[in-house]
Amino acid sequence: MKIVASDYIDTVRYPISIHGPARTALIDDLNSSIVKDGCVVLKGFLRAERIDELVHECDRVEMHGHRNFTRTNPYFTQDRPDLPTSHPLRRFYDRSNAFVPADNFGPESILRAIFDWPAFSPFIKQVLDEEKFFPYADPLADVTVNLAEAGNGFPWHFDTNNYTVTLAIQNAEAGGNFEYSPRVRSTIAENYDIVEKVLDDDRSLIHTLRLEPGDLQIFKGRYSLHRVTPLLGSRKRYVAIFSYVEESGMVSSPQRAKELYGRVLPIHLERAGMRSDALID
Ligand SMILES: O=C(O)CCC(=O)C(=O)O
Ligand SMILES: [Fe+2]
Structure with a gap:
């Protein structure tokens, strides 16, 4: 049976495939939130009655998740023993999750159908107003599921990519709020003093979002400090990630593929100018 993306998306609330005034007004509205604080949530992007099918898709592939554990500061950089211990560059936190690589979903994938739906990526591009x-053309990383459970988590950090498009599919029993401090740094200023206040939980600087299954989030995380609050309970948190990049046909480096997805494919090696039978440990 062919999966039709528009059967899963609430196209009445989000008429993204029909060019006209409703779509234009929607994009303008979403784009103004992006400009203002680098984040917008499309509540109920998925039709409520179809969410179970996405949960089922994640349940079907979750055993293929590649686990990642790191201990990192918000910048993913080395420690700086020359600085005071309170400095943001010296604040290290445990970060862990599992990514289910994109090639596990099979031809009947609803997530793949949404990512490939011709109306989807032009819409996101316009909301972000990116030229x-x-x-992403990476067969392991274009559509992935980010899997986390109690004890795992995403502590305070800035993303290394410009934007993230995520679809909430299942929440843990408790915890898992998305917290962010919009535009806390910029291309010209790190603002370590303000970053330190956020790390010290100054609530006046922090926005909290409760994402529910079916919500689509578009977020620019390079300049907005953010985290997911600790997860509680036995239920796994599933978030799908749709990945986009600034150049057509891009794939990740062999090292990054190995680190995040636990595997390297011939295309990663070829693009890196390595023989396709080269081994990476
Ligand atoms: O899972 C999420 O909602 C966001 C996680 C995150 O911030 C990240 O992976 O960089
Ligand atoms: Fe992030």
């Missing part, structure tokens, strides 16, 4: 915007 260079292409679906």
